[in-house]
Amino acid sequence: xxxxxxxxxxxxxxxxxxxxxxxxxxxxxxxxxxxxxxxxxxxxxxxxxxxxxxxxxxxxxxxxxxxxxxxxxxxxxxxxxxxxxxxxxxxxxxxxxxxxxxxxxxxxxxxxxxxxxxxxxxxxxxxxxxxxxxxxxxxxxxxxxxxxxxxxxxxxxxxxxxxxxxxxxxxxxxxxxxxxxxxxxxxxxxxxxxxxxxxxxxxxxxxxxxxxxxxxxxxxxxxxxxxxxxxxxxxxx
Numbered sequence: 001x002x003x004x005x006x007x008x009x010x011x012x013x014x015x016x017x018x019x020x021x022x023x024x025x026x027x028x029x030x031x032x033x034x035x036x037x038x039x040x041x042x043x044x045x046x047x048x049x050x051x052x053x054x055x056x057x058x059x060x061x062x063x064x065x066x067x068x069x070x071x072x073x074x075x076x077x078x079x080x081x082x083x084x085x086x087x088x089x090x091x092x093x094x095x096x097x098x099x100x101x102x103x104x105x106x107x108x109x110x111x112x113x114x115x116x117x118x119x120x121x122x123x124x125x126x127x128x129x130x131x132x133x134x135x136x137x138x139x140x141x142x143x144x145x146x147x148x149x150x151x152x153x154x155x156x157x158x159x160x161x162x163x164x165x166x167x168x169x170x171x172x173x174x175x176x177x178x179x180x181x182x183x184x185x186x187x188x189x190x191x192x193x194x195x196x197x198x199x200x201x202x203x204x205x206x207x208x209x210x211x212x213x214x215x216x217x218x219x220x221x222x223x224x225x226x227x228x229x230x231x232x233x234x235x236x237x
Contacts, residue, residue: 001078002028003071004092006047010136010224015050015092017229020236022057024223025050027095029059035099037106038088044078069190070200072175076186084179091173095232096220104214105176118181118209121148121201122172122216132168136224138199140171140213148211151199169215171201173222181209 004025008014015025022030025043032041042060045051046067054061068074071089079087086109090097101122108120123140131137135153142148150156151171159166185203194202204211221232 001075001087002032002041002043002090002092003074004043004045004047004050006045006050008093011226011229014223014229016053017223019095019229019232023053024095024229024232025092026053026057026059028090028092028097029054029057031095031097032090032102033059035097035102037099037102039084042078043092044074046074072177072182072185072200072203076182079179079182087177087179087182089173089175089177091222093223094173094220095223096218096235097174098218098220101172101214101216101218102174104216105174108212108214109176109178112212115178116210117178117212119175119177119204120212120214121175123169123213124172124216124219126168126170131170138171138173138201140169142169142213146213146215148201148205148213150205151197151201153197153199169213171213172216172220175201184209 004015006013016023019027029043042062043054044062044064046064051061051063062078064074064077066077075089105120105122108117126132132155138151138153139156140148140151141156188207191206193206221228221235223229223232
């Protein structure tokens with residue numbers, strides 16, 4: 001499922017921006033399909049422009065019936081009546097979505113014999129100081145089993161005594177959910193930490209859900225700003 005809002009706050013209409021001949025949202029949809037990992041891929045949107053664009057490309061697209069605060073809510077509405085076990089949320093601004101990373105996220109469920117994992121997501125190590133300090137880059141810290149402890153727009157951990165052991169990880173906006181966790185998310189109200197940081201993954205933590213983080217070395221380019229779009233154009237092959 002690829003949630004797709006037209007009116008992004010930082011970069012309005014970014015999903016309809018041209019990326020080497022096709023809109024960003026089409027590039028992301030095609031990347032998800034091309035992984036070959038999924039029984040079906042859908043774009044879920046509140047925008048008639050995006051809806052018609054995906055239809056014109058011969059893709060699967062659903063129109064949201066309600067207003068939603070975040071992608072998880074939008075996807076939850078779409079899958080309510082679907083007979084599915086695992087749902088993967090790929091952000092619409094991730095045209096460089098790759099098979100290796102998504103395969104890693106799905107694999108954790110195959111090894112989860114006790115079914116303690118509610119959802120899985122990706123993280124990539126970052127070393128650039130500007131990126132570590134950038135509030136548009138969501139950072140994550142994990143325990144010794146790679147379960148998420150917290151997500152923040154601030155640099156975490158704080159380097160009070162920085163050493164070789166100090167590592168920073170960027171949270172990549174790809175999630176794989178058990179359906180029950182996603183349905184729970186939809187009915188649970190936002191709590192203070194999520195409201196403060198504006199990071200939807202925090203809601204799962206605030207309600208005691210377990211998020212397994214999978215490290216990847218694939219960085220890609222997320223399109224949050226016009227500058228990101230120019231980087232994506234330069235990198236596109």
